[in-house]
Amino acid sequence: MYVVEAENLSFSYDGKVNTLENVNFKVKKGEFIGIVGPNGAGKTTLFRIILGFLKPTGGKVKLFGTDIKHFKEWNRIGYVPQKLNVEQNFPATVRELLSLVAGRERIKDIADFLHIDFYIDRQFLKLSGGQQQLVLLGMAIASEPELLLLDEPTAGLDIHAQMHITQILRELSTNEGKTVLMISHDLGLVLKNVDKVLCINRSVHYYGEPDEALDTIEELFGIRRGIKNGTP
Amino acid sequence: MYVVEAENLSFSYDGKVNTLENVNFKVKKGEFIGIVGPNGAGKTTLFRIILGFLKPTGGKVKLFGTDIKHFKEWNRIGYVPQKLNVEQNFPATVRELLSLVAGRERIKDIADFLHIDFYIDRQFLKLSGGQQQLVLLGMAIASEPELLLLDEPTAGLDIHAQMHITQILRELSTNEGKTVLMISHDLGLVLKNVDKVLCINRSVHYYGEPDEALDTIEELFGIRRGIKNGTP
Amino acid sequence: MELLSYDFVQRGILTGVTVGIVSAIAGVFLILRRMSFLGAGLSHAAFGGIALSMLLGVEPFLFTSIFTILVGNLVQVLIYHRRVPGDAAIALVFSGGVALAVLILGIVKGFGEYIFSYLFGNILIVTREELYFSLVSSALVLLFFIVFYKKLVLLSFSEELAKLKGVNLTLMNHLLVSVSSLVIVMAIKAVGIILASSMIVIPALTALLMGSSFLSAVIVSTGVSLVSVVAGIALAFYYDLPPSGTIVGAMIFLFGLAFLRRAFSS
Amino acid sequence: MELLSYDFVQRGILTGVTVGIVSAIAGVFLILRRMSFLGAGLSHAAFGGIALSMLLGVEPFLFTSIFTILVGNLVQVLIYHRRVPGDAAIALVFSGGVALAVLILGIVKGFGEYIFSYLFGNILIVTREELYFSLVSSALVLLFFIVFYKKLVLLSFSEELAKLKGVNLTLMNHLLVSVSSLVIVMAIKAVGIILASSMIVIPALTALLMGSSFLSAVIVSTGVSLVSVVAGIALAFYYDLPPSGTIVGAMIFLFGLAFLRRAFSS
Amino acid sequence: MRFLLVLILIPLITTAKEFVLVSVYPFYDVLKELSGDRFRVEVLIPPKADYHLYELSSKEIKKISQARLVFVSGIPLGGWERKVEEISGNRAFKLAEGIELKSSGEHGGVKTDPHIWLSPKRMMLVAENAYKAFVKLEPDKEDIYRENLRKVLDKLKELDRDYRENLKSCKHRVIPIPHPALGYLAQDYGLSQLSIGSGDVHGDISPIELSRFISEVKEKGINFMFEIYGARSKYADVFTKEYNLRIYRLNVKIIPSEHGKDYFSIMRYNLKVLREALECM
Ligand SMILES: Nc1ncnc2c1ncn2[C@@H]1O[C@H](COP(=O)(O)OP(=O)(O)OP(=O)(O)O)[C@@H](O)[C@H]1O
Ligand SMILES: Nc1ncnc2c1ncn2[C@@H]1O[C@H](COP(=O)(O)OP(=O)(O)OP(=O)(O)O)[C@@H](O)[C@H]1O
Ligand SMILES: [Mg+2]
Ligand SMILES: [Mg+2]
Numbered sequence A, B: 001m002y003v004v005e006a007e008n009l010s011f012s013y014d015g016k017v018n019t020l021e022n023v024n025f026k027v028k029k030g031e032f033i034g035i036v037g038p039n040g041a042g043k044t045t046l047f048r049i050i051l052g053f054l055k056p057t058g059g060k061v062k063l064f065g066t067d068i069k070h071f072k073e074w075n076r077i078g079y080v081p082q083k084l085n086v087e088q089n090f091p092a093t094v095r096e097l098l099s100l101v102a103g104r105e106r107i108k109d110i111a112d113f114l115h116i117d118f119y120i121d122r123q124f125l126k127l128s129g130g131q132q133q134l135v136l137l138g139m140a141i142a143s144e145p146e147l148l149l150l151d152e153p154t155a156g157l158d159i160h161a162q163m164h165i166t167q168i169l170r171e172l173s174t175n176e177g178k179t180v181l182m183i184s185h186d187l188g189l190v191l192k193n194v195d196k197v198l199c200i201n202r203s204v205h206y207y208g209e210p211d212e213a214l215d216t217i218e219e220l221f222g223i224r225r226g227i228k229n230g231t232p
Numbered sequence C, D: 001m002e003l004l005s006y007d008f009v010q011r012g013i014l015t016g017v018t019v020g021i022v023s024a025i026a027g028v029f030l031i032l033r034r035m036s037f038l039g040a041g042l043s044h045a046a047f048g049g050i051a052l053s054m055l056l057g058v059e060p061f062l063f064t065s066i067f068t069i070l071v072g073n074l075v076q077v078l079i080y081h082r083r084v085p086g087d088a089a090i091a092l093v094f095s096g097g098v099a100l101a102v103l104i105l106g107i108v109k110g111f112g113e114y115i116f117s118y119l120f121g122n123i124l125i126v127t128r129e130e131l132y133f134s135l136v137s138s139a140l141v142l143l144f145f146i147v148f149y150k151k152l153v154l155l156s157f158s159e160e161l162a163k164l165k166g167v168n169l170t171l172m173n174h175l176l177v178s179v180s181s182l183v184i185v186m187a188i189k190a191v192g193i194i195l196a197s198s199m200i201v202i203p204a205l206t207a208l209l210m211g212s213s214f215l216s217a218v219i220v221s222t223g224v225s226l227v228s229v230v231a232g233i234a235l236a237f238y239y240d241l242p243p244s245g246t247i248v249g250a251m252i253f254l255f256g257l258a259f260l261r262r263a264f265s266s
Numbered sequence E: 001m002r003f004l005l006v007l008i009l010i011p012l013i014t015t016a017k018e019f020v021l022v023s024v025y026p027f028y029d030v031l032k033e034l035s036g037d038r039f040r041v042e043v044l045i046p047p048k049a050d051y052h053l054y055e056l057s058s059k060e061i062k063k064i065s066q067a068r069l070v071f072v073s074g075i076p077l078g079g080w081e082r083k084v085e086e087i088s089g090n091r092a093f094k095l096a097e098g099i100e101l102k103s104s105g106e107h108g109g110v111k112t113d114p115h116i117w118l119s120p121k122r123m124m125l126v127a128e129n130a131y132k133a134f135v136k137l138e139p140d141k142e143d144i145y146r147e148n149l150r151k152v153l154d155k156l157k158e159l160d161r162d163y164r165e166n167l168k169s170c171k172h173r174v175i176p177i178p179h180p181a182l183g184y185l186a187q188d189y190g191l192s193q194l195s196i197g198s199g200d201v202h203g204d205i206s207p208i209e210l211s212r213f214i215s216e217v218k219e220k221g222i223n224f225m226f227e228i229y230g231a232r233s234k235y236a237d238v239f240t241k242e243y244n245l246r247i248y249r250l251n252v253k254i255i256p257s258e259h260g261k262d263y264f265s266i267m268r269y270n271l272k273v274l275r276e277a278l279e280c281m
């Protein structure tokens, strides 16, 4: 059984241009997948379909073997969005946020783990961009989900934190059997750490080992200017 | 005359902990400065002080030789913020946004230049994260400002766009004498392209040539966990 | 204060306090769900409900409660299922309710009912049934907020994340607006249609200015509301002023204090 | 349509059309400046102004205009200089205005009947002076929007970026609220206090549902408003209904159409 | 049959454009008698309408502009009556002109009590005023109007006499009513009104007036209270239960109903209710 399966998946925002077309891939339990592709390739869109926020216009997606149309156990999934609009004046502290999804012990662990312990009692909205990003990651993994979808989780993080996070994800996948899908523009980081690379630009251009990905990726970003009339 | 000068600059959000302390640096016309530092170091805060959105609690900042208290010619400065909250349903297209700050000819140039021409008539809010980032950069440079402040302008951009943008900034600074301050966590990108690196973590840890910056930077990010009781 | 010895006045104060508590709590969540004006919207929509109840000749209080809950859920359907921006959906029922009332008043010219007395509440005259209604409703509302506290906080942080943490968005959103609608109907009872939204929004805003955590915001909001209701009623008696005006006046005063405190501290 | 031959009715229609245009334009900017409810806030604040003018025994229309403009600028000061969230500032003047009115009604007993006529304006009865006031104000408002169009769009996109493009934030913000306050006062004349905000917000919301660019949103908003005012008045004549109700009803109907159109297209 | 129909229709057709308007129903019957068959009398707003808070519709505005004369209370009853005066310009006529008025409630206030029609005595003055207006409109028909006035005054005098005699010896002399509508009636017939003056319809209630109302009701050992027919009121609900007050409903707005079809019969019905409540002999 696969954790995520996309079969002939298509999607269009406006009913005219296809943002995603005929996307097929399967992810096994415990795999760490890096998703790359140029800006506007449809990566975020893909995540939002998997999470049920957008409905596919064609094909289907299965989570843990169940078609997302019928999928209910959303708490098996952790998610870090690319962008989060929190209402100004939202008063909760980091600790309060974590306590929504985890018990006291687990909060302590997470905080130590992600090095967010020294601002855990400050309000979320008063943190710097990178600090917020770490807290979101903390919330995503706090409830120990089996599948993690991370949309550019290291964007805005300093190098130390980037490496640290990537390492954590690597360990979660190898040691604890969590399945991780991570979108990133940091090719170095991706190619060095993931099990498989999914190159997307409207459709899947490459899906496999990182070693052989480089050619496709270069081609992909190289041809980017050529597809003026397409979606991206 | 310097384009940006910070003298003994300090800042505190809550009147207790200093987020910035005793920051001193000077930027000459035409220089391309990379600003690095761990998450929560105060980089964004520094920009917001320079732009007059926050008032320094100590010391002073001069822009083009004028104390920011009296500075008025804000249109000499271009800015790309780290985060931008645009009201949902904001209907303007990319072209409309650019036309607010540039004439028809200039819009065409910018669009070609930044490769945003093929979505120039779409609504800003319906673009992907990276596409929006490029448009913001376009708006920042469209009115040909003399000083550019860019807060992680390449975060969320694909590698192609990242390289492209950095190259553009390099050229703006070298050929057109624009002064550029760019915050980034991408050390490789920074060290390779800028004239000077400003390492910040509450105060200035290093300010000078990129070649010699690496030691300080590594130290800086290494000691990060040690300053628990400080601001960051 | 001989007045305090009257049953219906005692009932009024009790109603005020109860409504104060639940509206203060509901307010915090509504503001953070970007529905600050849901109170204003629903109370004005309730105006349409009252007019309708008179047109149909049914009991206004019960009918308006049901009507308001339905309208609240309509707002939610528009926002959540139809992706109409929150502001828009609220402005719509606000206008729609009033327009309905105006049209009904225009069609059935003067059915002699003093519909306007609903515009300004009358907390001093509360029947036993109304008090029981308020107490029972408030207990239910309070229970809702206690039981679902965590889910509601998560929801105010981010709907998307809440969904992934197993919160049933549809259910929770509809429960929240239903509960808020009930609170609104009670607030209308206390301070009238055009001031009902104040009870929801002003204490919560004060709390959001001061609160250093979510829980503290909820507590401060409740405190501000309670103090205002009691002080407002006392003022009204002492200076012979309309209680709805003094209660809301007290709330605004406390907001002013919180605001000055913040302005001076930074 | 014999009625059309009466002076005051002609003046009413002219007023309606003028107010329709300017409120539709102001609405787009207010919504995008996150002040959708400024209309509701200011019109309810104006209620306090009207009560005050009666207490002081001065001419209500002029006094209320000045009062509302002052309150609008107060909102702006709170939001911009004091960093109070927009919603909060607006909710505050909303509540404050009504509370003021209620208290004045309580102190000087017996104003009720005069004040109530402001709650639901009457566009069919417009004096010559009022018409001139509306025409001149509308011309000024229109001029403002035309001259500062680009700056206003930039401001709605991002205040920070606007500042850097040389927009004088303080000036522009204060001008915008002043102009909006003027529009509100005119809208109160047309459809009354509790429906004034609808004229500002509903056409603009409709336009934002449909517009594919900023300019098209402004144009659609104006169009929706014009059609609604004319159709509303016609309906009111034909079925003998209150024009305020039919005008706002028509606006809501058009919003519904736009909404259905979008719902079916995607 | 057909002949009858024509008979009924003829006056309607011939006088279709010739009519005078009165702002509210209570003055209608008196004006009708005065005008005789000279003019049709029409009432501007519906009898059940809340005349303190009303807005004019387009049809009503049209009517105003067509009427020969527009009678308003001139007090006014509500803000809308001012507008009626404005629109009708020199065709407007104030029925309360020259009649001594008092303020609403027993404890002062800025508002003038408009409920003059509830005292037959003042209604006679209203009739005389209206007579002047008709004469001014048609000086050559003065004779007819004088005759009409005499007839209507006779009827009003009889009503006045009934009120005086029937209210002469009653057990109670206090008339408690939350909305102060009976001020003129009380003044003119030796009773005293007890009300909550400002409260009720026009906004939130005054705590002191409320407590004064209740304590006086208690003090005086009154076990009844008046309310307005056709209007819902919380006071009735609360006070009946709380103090076992009996509620009597007076037809204050003179709404044609089972109480009667015209001013005179409705006023007699009101008298009957008053007698019953006040326990008059
Ligand atoms: N709400 C929307 N309505 C219409 N089109 C949209 C919307 N959101 C995104 N798009 C378009 O769909 C395409 C894919 O967008 P998506 O956000 O999935 O890209 P992405 O791969 O995540 O890019 P990035 O790396 O820049 O985040 C882009 O062309 C974008 O402009
Ligand atoms: N509005 C605020 N109120 C209080 N503290 C704040 C606020 N904004 C930021 N801070 C704190 O000030 C410090 C500096 O924040 P700043 O945003 O300048 O960091 P940064 O260097 O830009 O970090 P990043 O790389 O994560 O964007 C951080 O510790 C942050 O938590
Ligand atoms: Mg993306
Ligand atoms: Mg930053």
Ligand SMILES: [Zn+2]
Pocket: E052, E115, E179, E180, E181
């Ligand atoms: Zn009355």
